[in-house]
Every structure is written in structure tokens, then in C-alpha cells.
Amino acid sequence: MFLKRSLAFILVVVLCMSFVACGKNNGTGANQNSTPSPSGSAVTADPSSEPSKKFGEGKRIMLALNALGDLSFNDLLYEGLLAAEKELGFDVSYSEVGTDISTYEGYFFDFCAEGYDYVFLRSGFLDLCKKYAADYPDMKFIVYDTTSMDECEADNVYLYATASFESAYLIGMAAAGTSKTGVIGFVGGQENPVINDFLVGYIQGAKAYNPNIKVCSAFIGNYNDTAKALEIATSQIKTYNADVVFAVCGGASLGVFQACYDNNVFAIGCDADQYVVYNKKGEAKLAENIITSCLKKMDSSVLNIMTWISEGKDIFTDTKAVPLGLRDGVVGIADNENYRKFVPEEVRTKIAAAEKDIINGTVKVQTAYKMTQSEIDALVESVTP
Known part of the structure; x- marks a missing residue:
């Protein structure tokens, strides 16, 4: 018992001395946030210089595309996805869904079960979005390469056509x-x-x-x-x-x-x-x-859309497909x-x-x-x- 008390007393003394030392101004103007520079002098950390959190951190994107390797449309979509990861901080995934629309329902519900924040879908998924997107209000669905005549009333679906x-x-x-x-x-x-x-x-x-x-x-x-x-x-x-x-x-x-x-x-x-x-x-x-x-800059379209969202633009108020063309740089x-x-x-x-x-x-x-x-x-x- 004595040994324990003695150790406890010594520990208290050491801690108190440590607190005094930490709070003491050593004459250099340094404080607890100071970091020694290579020259040995203290450099005070500026909280405003710390990198701010990117909008996409903690948010996930799923990109459904036909197949990679075409050296054009699908590969460009993928490049846009990677740009959203690099520049905006999103956690990104993709799925090669092919062109057989009869299989799309299975993919759609798989994406919903995963609970992605944003899902980019081929135009063949549009009817599924019309039927079921409203059942997943916490998810946002972005349907690309639609026709300029397409519409969807769900307030978590954005359609865009390429001019x-x-x-x-x-x-x-x-x-x-x-x-x-x-x-x-x-x-x-x-x-x-x-x-x-x-x-x-x-x-x-x-x-x-x-x-x-x-x-x-x-x-x-x-x-x-x-x-x-x-x-x-x-x-x-x-x-x-x-x-x-x-x-x-x-x-x-x-x-x-x-x-x-x-x-x-x-x-x-x-x-x-x-x-x-x-x-x-x-x-x-x-x-x-x-x-x-x-x-047909599908890479730009993906990055532009996610940038607009990160800037607070509510693109999901549009029920009709939005045509993106020369004016938009797409x-x-x-x-x-x-x-x-x-x-x-x-x-x-x-x-x-x-x-x-x-x-x-x-x-x-x-x-x-x-x-x-x-x-x-x-x-x-x-x-x-």
C-alpha cells in the first residue's frame, strides 16, 4: 500500500512539474502550438493555414458506365470520376454495366443498397429513376447522355444531355x-x-x-x-x-x-x-x-456537375434534361x-x-x-x- 501511495505521490509531483513547464514562457515567445524550425527557433502554427476539408470527403460516388477501354466516351467518364476524387475529395467507385437494359434493375437496387451519396447512371436507367428514385431521398441520381426531351419529377434526380x-x-x-x-x-x-x-x-x-x-x-x-x-x-x-x-x-x-x-x-x-x-x-x-x-467532354461534365454541387448550386430543381454544349465547354x-x-x-x-x-x-x-x-x-x- 505504501509503495502504491509513494508512486502515486511521485507521479503527481512529476505531472505538476510538467504542467508548469508547459505553461512557462521560455523567453522565445513560443507557446504550446509552437513547432521548432530547422534552425532551432520556434515557429508559431497559423490555424488558418491548415488545409480545409474538401466537400467530397466522407461522400461516395458511384459511376455506372458501359465498359472501360473504348478510348473515348466511357474512358472520359472515368477520368471525370478520378478528377472528382482528386480535386473534391470524393470516395469513388465505378461499375461496368454494359448495354443490356434488362439487367439494369439489379444494378440499380445494388447501388441503392450500398447507399451511395451520388450515382451517375446511363440513360437506360431513366425509367428506373422515375419509378424508384423518390424511395431513396438521401441519394442523388445523375443521369447522363439523355435526350434533351427527357424529364423526371423526382427531386433527387438530375438529367443532362450533351449538345x-x-x-x-x-x-x-x-x-x-x-x-x-x-x-x-x-x-x-x-x-x-x-x-x-x-x-x-x-x-x-x-x-x-x-x-x-x-x-x-x-x-x-x-x-x-x-x-x-x-x-x-x-x-x-x-x-x-x-x-x-x-x-x-x-x-x-x-x-x-x-x-x-x-x-x-x-x-x-x-x-x-x-x-x-x-x-x-x-x-x-x-x-x-x-x-x-x-x-464530347464527358470528363468535364462529371467534374463540372460535382463542382456545382460542392458550390451549393441546387441542380436537382430541374425536372427537364439540361443540355450542356459549347457554351458550357462540354x-x-x-x-x-x-x-x-x-x-x-x-x-x-x-x-x-x-x-x-x-x-x-x-x-x-x-x-x-x-x-x-x-x-x-x-x-x-x-x-x-
Whole structure:
């Protein structure tokens, strides 16, 4: 018992001495928050200099995409997700859900069971959001690449469409202005409103530059059949004498680029700057013929949306799909060394002017979303060689 009391007494004395020492000013002006500098003098910590907590810390994002590795649309979405992690502090995850809409319900409820704060979904999930999103009020659902006509009443769902028709208009001008034969091509993935929006804008821009331009167009039926893309592009080149071909078919675009390289004509990419992409992946020979790309900056759209949310903007009050286009910096035309090398300066000047006119509303470009199928067919027929 004595030993315990003695130890207790000694401990009390030591602690008291420690408290006195800690509270004592040693003549240097240092206090408890002081940190010795390398020179030995004390540096007082400034609480205001400590890094502030990022908005995304403690919050989770799920991104549902088709599949990675397409070097365009899906890979760009993923890059935007990583940017949200790096710049805003979110904990991020992704899921490759494919294109079979019949499987989406299972994915949807899996995401809900996990309780993610924000979920980015393909447009094929829209009907599920309409039915069930309101049952998960603590979650926010962001549906990308919808049509501009889509709506959802749930106050935790945000829809956005990409105004691809605007950038495709500029691409059409570039193709028509660069073509020597007066015939240009278009190879799409699936024939649907999203891809038709590119086609409609492309034709309008081409006709604006050259009213007599001819455009041959065809669809693969998917986004991964490289052999079919090669076959279609080769046919457009050899049968119709197309000397510029616009590839809007995801990973299958490789086939279009190969056909253009084999036949020494120009190619135009989509979504990402394919000239840069193919150079980075060691396919410099295919990149040689890619004169520009129709940019669909899905990476920017993801980061922009999460930035708006972090800044307190309540985007979920919009029930109709919000179109993001040239004005928002989400679409555009790739300006790289090949663009400046092969697209004549006069053409580039007119494209730059058209871009400004589209933004300020002087030039009105039609979107496929507001056209009937018969109107789209008539437009395509008007330029078919």
C-alpha cells in the first residue's frame, strides 16, 4: 500500500512539474502550438493555414458506365470520376454495366443498397429513376447522355444531355472544307437518337460550308465491331469516293481509322481527341490521318456537375434534361497540330466564327431530338451520293 501511495505521490509531483513547464514562457515567445524550425527557433502554427476539408470527403460516388477501354466516351467518364476524387475529395467507385437494359434493375437496387451519396447512371436507367428514385431521398441520381426531351419529377434526380449536334456542326464544316472530292462519310455505332444527333449536326455543318456536299452514312449496330467499321468505311471510300470519314462508333472507330490510313484519306474521331489518344497508345501511323475530333467532354461534365454541387448550386430543381454544349465547354472541336496542318486556315477561321455564332445564338443548329424520324431521313437523303 505504501509503495502504491509513494508512486502515486511521485507521479503527481512529476505531472505538476510538467504542467508548469508547459505553461512557462521560455523567453522565445513560443507557446504550446509552437513547432521548432530547422534552425532551432520556434515557429508559431497559423490555424488558418491548415488545409480545409474538401466537400467530397466522407461522400461516395458511384459511376455506372458501359465498359472501360473504348478510348473515348466511357474512358472520359472515368477520368471525370478520378478528377472528382482528386480535386473534391470524393470516395469513388465505378461499375461496368454494359448495354443490356434488362439487367439494369439489379444494378440499380445494388447501388441503392450500398447507399451511395451520388450515382451517375446511363440513360437506360431513366425509367428506373422515375419509378424508384423518390424511395431513396438521401441519394442523388445523375443521369447522363439523355435526350434533351427527357424529364423526371423526382427531386433527387438530375438529367443532362450533351449538345453533340453543336460540335458535330463544326466537324461537318471541317470535313466539307477539307474534302477534295465533295464527298464525306459518317460511320455510326447504333442508330439511336444520341448518334443521330451527331449525324444531323454533321450534315448541317457540311451543307453550311458547301451546299453541294454529299454525305454517305451507315451504322454498325454496336460500338465494338472493328471489322464491320473497317468494311463500311472502306466501302464509303472506294464506292463513293469519300475522302474524309467521321467515326462515331466508340471502340470500333479503330476500323474506320485503319480504313482511312489504308486508303490515304482523312479520318475524324469522336468524344476524345483521337489524334492524341492514338499517339499516346503507340499507334502514330493511324493518328497521322486523324485531322480532328468531335469532342464530347464527358470528363468535364462529371467534374463540372460535382463542382456545382460542392458550390451549393441546387441542380436537382430541374425536372427537364439540361443540355450542356459549347457554351458550357462540354463539347467542341479538337484543335491540335494535325488540325492546323491539314484543315486549311480559311476553313478554321470560318469554324471559329461559327462556334461563336452558335454560342450567341446567331446560328441555330437543329438537334435530332426535336426532329421526327421522317425529317431525319429526309435530311440524310438530301445529301446521299
